[in-house]
Amino acid sequence: MIPESFIQELLHRVDVVDLIDGYVPLKKAGANFAACCPFHNEKSPSFTVSPSKQFYHCFGCGAHGTAIGFLMEYSGLGFIDAIKELSAKVGLQMPEDDVRRPHDGPKISALTDLMARAAKYYYEQLKLSEKAINYLKGRGVSGEIAQKFGIGYAPDGWQNLGAAFEDYTIAELQVAGLVIKNEQGRLYDRFRDRVMFPIMNQKGEVIAFGGRVMGEGEPKYLNSPETPLFEKGREVFGLPQARAALRDKDTAIVVEGYMDVVALAQHGVGNAVATLGTATTATHVQKLLRQVDRIVYCFDGDNAGRKAAWRALENSLEALPEQKSIGFVFLPDTEDPDSFVRSQGTEAFERMIAQAMPLSEFLLRELASHCDMTSAEGRARLVAEAKPLLSRLQTPLLRLQLVKRLAEASGFSQPEVERLCDLRPIVRPAPARVPRQAPSLLRPLLRLLLQKPELAKGLPQDALPANSAEARAVRHLCATILAAGDPAPPYAALLERLRGNEDESILREAAAELMQQPFAEEDIDAEFDGAVKRLQEGENKRAFDLLQEKVSKLGVSGLSGEEKQQYLQALSARGKTG
Ligand SMILES: [Zn+2]
Numbered sequence: 048m049i050p051e052s053f054i055q056e057l058l059h060r061v062d063v064v065d066l067i068d069g070y071v072p073l074k075k076a077g078a079n080f081a082a083c084c085p086f087h088n089e090k091s092p093s094f095t096v097s098p099s100k101q102f103y104h105c106f107g108c109g110a111h112g113t114a115i116g117f118l119m120e121y122s123g124l125g126f127i128d129a130i131k132e133l134s135a136k137v138g139l140q141m142p143e144d145d146v147r148r149p150h151d152g153p154k155i156s157a158l159t160d161l162m163a164r165a166a167k168y169y170y171e172q173l174k175l176s177e178k179a180i181n182y183l184k185g186r187g188v189s190g191e192i193a194q195k196f197g198i199g200y201a202p203d204g205w206q207n208l209g210a211a212f213e214d215y216t217i218a219e220l221q222v223a224g225l226v227i228k229n230e231q232g233r234l235y236d237r238f239r240d241r242v243m244f245p246i247m248n249q250k251g252e253v254i255a256f257g258g259r260v261m262g263e264g265e266p267k268y269l270n271s272p273e274t275p276l277f278e279k280g281r282e283v284f285g286l287p288q289a290r291a292a293l294r295d296k297d298t299a300i301v302v303e304g305y306m307d308v309v310a311l312a313q314h315g316v317g318n319a320v321a322t323l324g325t326a327t328t329a330t331h332v333q334k335l336l337r338q339v340d341r342i343v344y345c346f347d348g349d350n351a352g353r354k355a356a357w358r359a360l361e362n363s364l365e366a367l368p369e370q371k372s373i374g375f376v377f378l379p380d381t382e383d384p385d386s387f388v389r390s391q392g393t394e395a396f397e398r399m400i401a402q403a404m405p406l407s408e409f410l411l412r413e414l415a416s417h418c419d420m421t422s423a424e425g426r427a428r429l430v431a432e433a434k435p436l437l438s439r440l441q442t443p444l445l446r447l448q449l450v451k452r453l454a455e456a457s458g459f460s461q462p463e464v465e466r467l468c469d470l471r472p473i474v475r476p477a478p479a480r481v482p483r484q485a486p487s488l489l490r491p492l493l494r495l496l497l498q499k500p501e502l503a504k505g506l507p508q509d510a511l512p513a514n515s516a517e518a519r520a521v522r523h524l525c526a527t528i529l530a531a532g533d534p535a536p537p538y539a540a541l542l543e544r545l546r547g548n549e550d551e552s553i554l555r556e557a558a559a560e561l562m563q564q565p566f567a568e569e570d571i572d573a574e575f576d577g578a579v580k581r582l583q584e585g586e587n588k589r590a591f592d593l594l595q596e597k598v599s600k601l602g603v604s605g606l607s608g609e610e611k612q613q614y615l616q617a618l619s620a621r622g623k624t625g
Pocket residue numbers: 084085086087094105106107108109110
């Protein structure tokens with residue numbers, strides 16, 4: 048856990064306008080800054096950044112967050128990594144326990160430095176190797192693309208890296224997976240006579256290498272082992288290079304090898320990435336779906352390719368949120384993406400990606416391919432085999448779609464399929480949009496509290512209606528403000544405290560409204576008193592209406608003693624105010 052106080056300090060030190068401006072040039076627009084949204088395609092700017100409240104909001108797609116949220120969304124970083132990166136930017140020392148570090152091993156930063164030096168060495172060696180240059184030229188790779196991906200060459204020989212490091216024997220080189228110690232204690236380079244593809248993390252730091260043989264030889268691809276820097280199931284090749292194209296196309300194409308990624312980039316298809324010698328994992332899927340709405344797996348049409356695609360499908364099911372989609376493309380026999388784009392051209396490739404087979408179709412086709420669909424038993428088996436897959440889906444729409452198609456294919460009715468698959472309603476977190484009461488009264492109150500959190504102290508809790516989403520959000524916000532103590536935290540810090548909370552979306556909406564129409568500082572206290580007063584009057588009126596209704600049904604004698612007193616008081620108060 049990162050202490051709240053650290054997050055608050057960090058948000059205080061970082062200027063969200065500076066940060067975002069480094070990625071998306073901002074223009075001044077009134078009190079705020081604006082740009083075309085980096086998270087959805089648009090022609091006129093609806094992405095707005097508030098310097099005073101230190102958050103951004105897109106009026107087009109609803110993207111909303113603090114500096115931390117921006118880094119997470121823009122760079123696809125996790126919460127901890129985003130905090131780590133921001134801390135480094137402003138020179139804050141992150142609390143020790145939270146820095147990911149292997150026990151008693153070398154520091155991450157030391158390993159990252161080693162990898163950067165090795166990458167530089169391999170890159171320089173490429174220029175000296177006619178063989179490697181010819182190989183890349185033969186594959187149609189230009190100097191520009193080779194540079195973009197930092198492609199290098201590990202020369203033949205056993206201890207070449209000795210030239211890149213003063214001390215070849217340091218343990219860190221082995222920890223980083225660059226040097227291997229054999230049983231006799233002899234040290235030698237892991238990568239020899241291979242074209243080298245640096246594997247980078249989201250920040251563009253080299254964390255591993257993939258080496259490809261140029262002629263015959265095994266293995267064709269050799270990857271770095273897992274190290275403190277590199278976890279195969281988490282990383283994809285080509286992500287930093289693909290970032291702009293991913294945003295542009297809103298689609299990530301997942302291919303099998305680095306050479307495919309490079310070849311596609313060479314032909315103007317910049318949104319391809321590759322997993323690294325593993326099946327696509329749920330982590331990969333989540334990572335990519337943070338940046339795009341659609342993933343298309345582009346695999347060979349042979350058996351191995353279909354198997355890889357099936358594993359990708361299985362691992363995508365749970366990670367697939369609503370409004371995101373997955374597609375599958377199988378290349379004609381004997382083609383890989385590299386050869387396909389070279390022989391058929393970019394347009395044909397893009398068309399194929401656009402027409403990818405939807406997940407539901409691939410799933411049914413694969414299942415049906417090993418069930419005898421001409422017999423009743425076979426069709427029942429189809430449903431039985433679909434059952435474990437359906438139960439993993441978290442998206443009601445896709446599940447419904449699959450149930451429909453299963454019903455069509457199997458001859459069972461939809462309710463029968465649902466029963467056979469033992470499908471229960473998908474349990475989702477409580478929807479933020481429960482019916483709202485008196486929004487006109489609570490909305491301004493939310494905005495006031497967001498603009499000046501210390502007002503929370505002056506809000507009488509009994510003025511709030513009992514059961515509305517907005518009232519719940521107001522209560523929650525007040526409780527969060529009061530729990531944080533003095534001074535009350537600013538909006539951005541509150542937003543981080545409420546990250547992932549059920550009331551988050553209402554608060555975001557209110558903050559977005561506030562961004563467009565902030566209260567004047569000199570009016571804010573009076574506005575708050577007025578809002579509280581109106582709220583109390585509303586609550587009083589509601590109580591009075593209830594009593595009035597009872598009276599009209601039962602007469603005044605139907606009221607309890609206490610109710611009678613309330614009723615008379617309210618009547619006289621109403622008489623006074625006219
Ligand atoms: Zn947007």
